[in-house]
Amino acid sequence: MLTLLSGNEAIAQGAWEAGVAVASGYPGTPSTEVLENLVKKPGVACQWAPNEKVGLEVAVGASLAGARAMSTMKHVGLNVAADALMTLAYTGVGGGLVVVVADDPGMHSSQNEQDSRRWGPFGKIVVLEPSDSAEALAMTREAFSLSERLDMPVILRTTTRLSHSKGLVETGERSDIERGAYRTARAKWVMMPGAARGRRADLERRLAAARAESETFPFTTTEMRGAEMGVITSGVTYQHVREALPEVSTLKLGMTFPLPAERIREFAASVGRLFVIEELDPYIADAVRALGIAVETTTVPVMGELSPSVIAEAFGVPPLPVREPMTGLPARPPMLCPGCPHRGVFRALRDMDAVVTGDIGCYTLGALPPLGAMDSCVCMGASIGMAHGFGTAGGAGERPVVAVIGDSTFAHSGLTGLLNSVYNGGDETIVILDNRITAMTGHQDNPFTGRTLSGTAAPEVDIEAVVRALGVTDVRIVDPNLLRPTEKAIREATAAPGVSVVIAQAPCVLVTRERNEPFAVVPETCTACGTCIRLGCPAISRGANSRATIDTDLCIGCRQCVQVCSYGAIKRIGRTCDVGSAS
Ligand SMILES: Cc1ncc(C[n+]2csc(CCOP(=O)(O)OP(=O)(O)O)c2C)c(N)n1
Structure with a gap:
């Protein structure tokens, strides 16, 4: 059947058609929708793991058992899973094993833009790169067979533009x-040095087979349109090249690892001028040059997302007709949602002048003004180890050192990190910001939410019990929507000696969707002191005479602002009532 699918939907469809039996991963933009779509299909055990390493290990175990298996993650997730990955080329697979890794050129939603193609030569693992949704489906199907033929895991590498844009695909059964x-196969799977040496040598044989497959890989295509100029490219960049330089x-x-040396030589010999156009690192260009082939240099950027326009500009061809973004629109910087419970914690940390080692999640927005209460954000889980390192190095005078971490990131x-502390x-x-969901990536469940990816009930692991089991005796639980008790708990925790944990527990407002009656500012009472503005709630802004005003459509009635107003100027109103104009 011909259908319109995003790259991620197409990968899910391709994996299902290939008979994948087990799929496990961890959410991360732009990869998340692969498992979210696959779980809707029958016959696949589809699971969120607490992190990418576990996700990959689950898939490896299923492959060891002989089933076709898949693991999904974003590019930085593969760093977490790399310990398993780097030995998988040695062990090889049982059932076909596909690792889907989605890169984020331009960092729409990531802390870096590393190029996952490099895992190919680094881990000695086949890398495939689809260029549209149809190829995403077909290549995913093929990836499982290839993995079994080569006795190797296969990385399917996508990028945001491929993962999230839609194209026509032919679906199958x-x-x-x-x-x-x-069947037990210890020499293949138990990687003690003696066995690993044997598998390392065998890997060379399998890599040679992979190189041969690369030369005839059906998704590697040469399209001659003239002998003057040729471009080697891959992935979605191919589509951009076709548009910009038709x-x-x-x-x-x-297949971008191993590269097909003969196909490249042949192509290079058939054109007068040879260019490589690729997103991110000069991965292909360096490899082609290493073959002794001259590649002309270009001004195509080595960072950020490419587009037909970027390529057209680099080659001096007339710009493509694109719709320019509208100008004069109001700036809309990212902010915590109105009523977000994280706000209560960051307001306290700012007012305490704490040094805050941060982590990754919605709460990273606590770094932005007017909250401005985060000093670092490096990678998932780093907050706790960094707080410990900061304190061990002598801290920052009287300023307390606090790590903040979300529930999903804690899992x-x-x-x-906590065990280390x-x-x-x-x-x-x-401070564990327990909003009972993985909010940042679109509300996925995690081991603390009590639900699985397929929506069934799971044991709701008790964060407090986990924290105590890790040896922390000073544990406080607060509702971060109650601002003063939250600040008091954090102040007391920082004043107490040793490791202390504050669990700030309140559900994400986008999950509960609860809206209380909104509040409004009584203009006659407001002194324009700005205390409520400094909560950074999108519903509150300065109106006439700098007095605060509340957008009642955005206000969800969380009461956070009421608690900071010393003048009693914020009052509950009905949605249709008016408290006068802020003149
Ligand atoms: C290694 C890695 N995997 C996945 C991601 C994508 N990601 C960013 S934050 C996050 C989890 C956020 O959930 P939580 O810690 O509960 O905080 P919340 O957004 O709910 O406030 C994920 C999965 C990432 N940045 N790095």
Whole structure:
């Protein structure tokens, strides 16, 4: 059937058609929708893991058992899973094993833009790169067979533009894949040095087979449109090249590790001028030059997302007709939502002048003004170890050191950091922002939410019990919507010696969707002191005479602003009432 699917939907469809039996991953933009779509299909055990390493290990275990398996993650997730990945080329696979990794050129939603193609030569693992949704489906199907033929895991690498844009695909039926009986194969799977040396040598044989596959890979295509100029490219960049430079001949690489040396040589010999156009690192260009082939340099940027216009500009061709963004629109910087419970914690931390080692989640927005209460954000889970390191290095005078971490991030990679703090006698406070969801990536469940990816009930792991089990005795639980008790708890925790944990517990307002009657500012009473403005609530702004005004459509009635107004100028109103104009 012909359907319109996003790249991520197409990957889910391709995996299902290939007979994938187990799929496990961790959310991360732009990869998240692969599992969210696959779980809707029958016959696949589809799960969120607490982090990417566990997700990959689950898939590896399923592959060991002989089933086709897949793991999904964003590019930085593969750093977390890399310990498993780097040995997988040695062990090889049982059932076909596909690792979907989605890169984010331009960092729409990431802390860096590393180029995952480099895992190919680094881990000695096949890398495939689809260039549209149709290829995403077909290549995913093929990836499982390839993995089994080569006895190797296969990385399917996408980028934001491919993952999230839609294209026409022809969907098919699910293959009937019989899982064979499990047979012990210790020399292949138990990677002690003696066995690993054997598998390392065998890997060279398998890599040679992979190189041969690359030469004939059906998704690697040469399109001759003239002998003057040729472009080697891959992934979605191929589509941009076709749009920006429709006259040039192209070699589109479907397999970017191993590269097809002969196909590249042949193509290079057939054109007068050779260019490589690729997003992010000069990965293909360097490899082509290493073959002794001259590649002309370009001004195509090595960072950020490419587009037909960027390529057209670099090649001096007339700009493409694109709709320019409208000008004069009001700036809309990212902010915590109205009523977000994280706000109560950051307001306290700002007023305490704490040094805050931060982490990744919605709460990273606590770094922005007017809250401005975060000093670092490096990678998931880093907050706790960094707070410990900061304190161990002598801290910052009288300023308390506080780590902030969300519930999903705590499950992902915060547990070991906390264990480290306890073990090494830390003196830091950790605030766990427990909104019972992985909000940042679109509300996925996690081990603390009591639900699985398929929506079934799961044991709701008790964060307090986990924290105590890790050896923390000073644990406080607060509702961050109650501003003074929250500040009091954090102040007391930071004043107490040793490692202390404050669990700030209140559900994400976008999950509960609860709206109380909104509040409004009584203009006659407001002194324009700005205290409520400094909460950074999108519903509150300065109106006439600098007095505060509340947008009642945005206000969800959380009462945070009422608690900071010393003049009683914020009053509950009905949605249709008016308290006068702020003149
Ligand atoms: C290694 C890695 N995996 C995944 C992500 C994507 N990601 C960013 S924040 C986040 C989790 C946020 O959830 P939580 O900690 O509960 O905070 P919330 O957004 O709910 O406030 C995820 C999955 C990432 N940045 N890095």
